[in-house]
Amino acid sequence: MYKVKEIYYTIQGEGFHAGRPAVFCRFSGCNLWSGREVDREKAICTFCDTNFWGTDGINGGKYTASELAEKIKSLWPVDHESLFVVCTGGEPALQMDETLIHVFHDYGFEIAIETNGTVELADGIDWICVSPKADTEIIVKTGGELKLVYPQIENQPSDFLHLDFKHFYLQPLDDKNQSENIRKTIEYCLANPQWKLSVQTHKFLGID
Numbered sequence: 555m556y557k558v559k560e561i562y563y564t565i566q567g568e569g570f571h572a573g574r575p576a577v578f579c580r581f582s583g584c585n586l587w588s589g590r591e592v593d594r595e596k597a598i599c600t601f602c603d604t605n606f607w608g609t610d611g612i613n614g615g616k617y618t619a620s621e622l623a624e625k626i627k628s629l630w631p632v633d634h635e636s637l638f639v640v641c642t643g644g645e646p647a648l649q650m651d652e653t654l655i656h657v658f659h660d661y662g663f664e665i666a667i668e669t670n671g672t673v674e675l676a677d678g679i680d681w682i683c684v685s686p687k688a689d690t691e692i693i694v695k696t697g698g699e700l701k702l703v704y705p706q707i708e709n710q711p712s713d714f715l716h717l718d719f720k721h722f723y724l725q726p727l728d729d730k731n732q733s734e735n736i737r738k739t740i741e742y743c744l745a746n747p748q749w750k751l752s753v754q755t756h757k758f759l760g761i762d
């Protein structure tokens with residue numbers, strides 16, 4: 555059974571597919587933090603703002619592969635063969651196996667994953683977005699986009715340009731210094747045009 559925190563229909567807010575309608579499937583669990591506040595200090599990834607613990611979100615639960623495909627299909631407004639599903643988390647690669655990818659493709663879904671890049675991926679995922687975290691080793695070194703939160707002391711953009719991604723995005727860190735972070739990110743992209751600016755449009759549009 556696949557453990558899923560929530561599933562909902564929305565618009566992808568960031569990165570290469572920004573603006574594109576998609577069903578988001580948020581898998582429970584992550585290998586870099588338990589998801590519980592009491593464990594945050596000992597987590598590898600400490601600035602997470604996502605609730606991925608448990609299965610109690612909208613449409614959350616435990617699903618077989620076909621049940622999960624049916625639930626996702628039920629949220630898409632038209633012919634499901636054009637359906638775009640974004641698998642996120644938590645760390646979706648902990649659960650996305652070849653069986654699930656086969657079933658999603660049998661339904662005609664186009665499959666994207668948003669991963670921290672530290673877990674090996676099953677074959678067949680159509681769009682891979684890696685978002686590196688500090689103090690981790692990236693083992694997913696090829697894909698559609700690499701999206702780096704900026705600035706981070708531990709992760710410099712130049713450390714990633716040798717990897718095999720079609721697009722490289724910098725996304726301003728969303729903390730109390732957000733205005734400053736946006737300015738620095740724009741400056742970096744202008745000086746290093748291999749990098750494109752990714753803005754979390756869903757946050758200022760007020761969509762999930």
Ligand code: SF4
Binds near residue numbers: 599602687
């Ligand atoms: S890898 Fe992603 S989901 Fe996991 S703790 Fe970090 S930000 Fe949160």
